[in-house]
Amino acid sequence: AQSVAQPEDQVNVAEGNPLTVKCTYSVSGNPYLFWYVQYPNRGLQFLLKYITGDNLVKGSYGFEAEFNKSQTSFHLKKPSALVSDSALYFCAVRVTGTYKYIFGTGTRLKVLA
Amino acid sequence: DADVTQTPRNRITKTGKRIMLECSQTKGHDRMYWYRQDPGLGLRLIYYSFDVKDINKGEISDGYSVSRQAQAKFSLSLESAIPNQTALYFCATSDSTGGQPQHFGDGTRLSIL
Numbered sequence: 001a002q003s004v005a006q007p008e009d010q011v012n013v014a015e016g017n018p019l020t021v022k023c024t025y026s027v028s029g030n031p032y033l034f035w036y037v038q039y040p041n042r043g044l045q046f047l048l049k050y051i052t053g054d055n056l057v058k059g060s061y062g063f064e065a066e067f068n069k070s071q072t073s074f075h076l077k078k079p080s081a082l083v084s085d086s087a088l089y090f091c092a093v094r095v096t097g098t099y100k101y102i103f104g105t106g107t108r109l110k111v112l113a
Numbered sequence: 114d115a116d117v118t119q120t121p122r123n124r125i126t127k128t129g130k131r132i133m134l135e136c137s138q139t140k141g142h143d144r145m146y147w148y149r150q151d152p153g154l155g156l157r158l159i160y161y162s163f164d165v166k167d168i169n170k171g172e173i174s175d176g177y178s179v180s181r182q183a184q185a186k187f188s189l190s191l192e193s194a195i196p197n198q199t200a201l202y203f204c205a206t207s208d209s210t211g212g213q214p215q216h217f218g219d220g221t222r223l224s225i226l
Contacts (some may be wrong), residue, residue, distance in 0.1 A: 042220075044214075103148075106155055
């Protein structure tokens with residue numbers, strides 16, 4: 001079965017430090033991978049996606065994600081965290097051959113001032 | 114004005130009642146989706162529609178129905194609500210080129226007593 005996993009329920013990082021939010025996936029064929037962010041009382045906002053090409057994908061708000069095929073991972077990163085980055089982050093994968101998207105359970109990022 | 118508007122934002126109702134959640138969008142997107150979000154489970158797809166005449170079941174469609182009244186409107190109904198349908202519901206849209214859900218409403222928090 002195709003799936004996506006976010007192994008950490010919460011990640012804490014100090015402001016100004018680099019942050020990483022982890023995501024691993026299991027799909028047949030080439031993966032289409034996505035990251036979204038959700039702020040309190042709001043819907044999800046699309047951050048970035050990997051379809052093909054360069055393994056390092058740049059997205060909105062200074063975020064980037066690194067695709068690693070051998071480790072089946074797509075970790076979200078940012079070189080210097082801001083308090084305003086505190087939110088819930090979701091990784092998602094497209095089910096091969098369909099238009100269905102499987103979302104992870106979410107990781108709450110808390111950036112401490 | 115928001116690109117994707119959901120009404121109501123909050124609703125409390127009783128078991129057995131019929132409920133309709135409405136979604137309208139100003140993005141001009143063909144594709145619309147309904148998801149539910151439960152703590153620890155991420156987002157799960159209920160129904161999706163690629164145009165007015167196209168309706169497809171998602172992974173958890175039992176107990177739900179939808180209507181695509183126009184390109185801009187996609188409503189979700191619970192014919193006879195039950196307590197385990199208590200959740201946060203999101204409508205989303207995407208264009209036919211982007212693929213992934215791109216724009217989400219701010220959600221409807223539904224409580225069934």
